[in-house]
Amino acid sequence: MLEKLFERLMWSSRVFTILPVIFGLVGAAVLFAIASYDVCAVIFDVYRYFFADFHPESFHSDVVGSIIGAVDLYLMALVLFIFSFGIYELFISEIEAMKSSKHAKVLEVHSLDELKDKLAKVIIMVLIVNFFQRVLHxxxxxxxxxxxxxxxxxxxxxxxxxxxxxxx
Known part of the structure; x- marks a missing residue:
């Protein structure tokens, strides 16, 4: 009887994985917002470049660097997003709404190895984008x-x- 109680308690403890899911989604939302703000700042600078007296010497490389930096942040947000969906599906429950979507393959995870593979591919892309951002400067x-x-x-x-x- 003690064994069954312990096993039930252990199985119920998987609910704690909701914490990385929640904070992963919050982190992704924060990164999406920061990257979007950066893109809006570039748009504002481009407007000032064409319609105001704003002509810095390194304008073009600054614009490209800022856009690449925003892409880098978007990719990092996607890492957190995929991580959150994967952890939720593996440890908490399958997402019913995702099954009916034609875009489900991107976020659908069936094993921890599959989640690691998906994350690794996006992380590699983050590193490549970060490399090109550094090479630019x-x-x-x-x-x-x-x-x-x-x-x-x-x-x-x-x-x-x-x-x-x-x-x-």
Whole structure:
């Protein structure tokens, strides 16, 4: 009898996984809001560039850097979003509304390994976007530095190739 009570208590404790689900969704919403604010700030700067006397020297690279930074934040928000949906489905309950949606494949998770794979792919994309954001602001003065850039881009391309090749 004590064993059954303990097992029931253990099974009921899975409800605690609602905390990472809730805070993951809140974190995703915060990142979505920050990224959207950044894009709105870029739109405002572009407006000032064309219609006001606002012409900073590094305007184009600043705009591209800000947009890439927003994409980076959106991707991080998606990591939290996918994580929250996956944890909920694995530990709490299946989401009925998701079953009837044609977009369910993106968020549908059947195992912890599948959740890790989905998260890993998005995290890799976050790292790639972050890499390009940093490269945008780097200055290359020697041919060796240009070679390092080319080799790192080749490495990223090969990594993406093998990542997608593993799906098939």
């Amino acid at each position: 780097a200055s290359f003065t020697t041919p060796l530095e240009m070679l390092y850039l080319a080799v790192s881009i080749l490495g990223l391309c090969l990594g993406l190739y093998f990542l997608h090749r593993g799906e098939h």
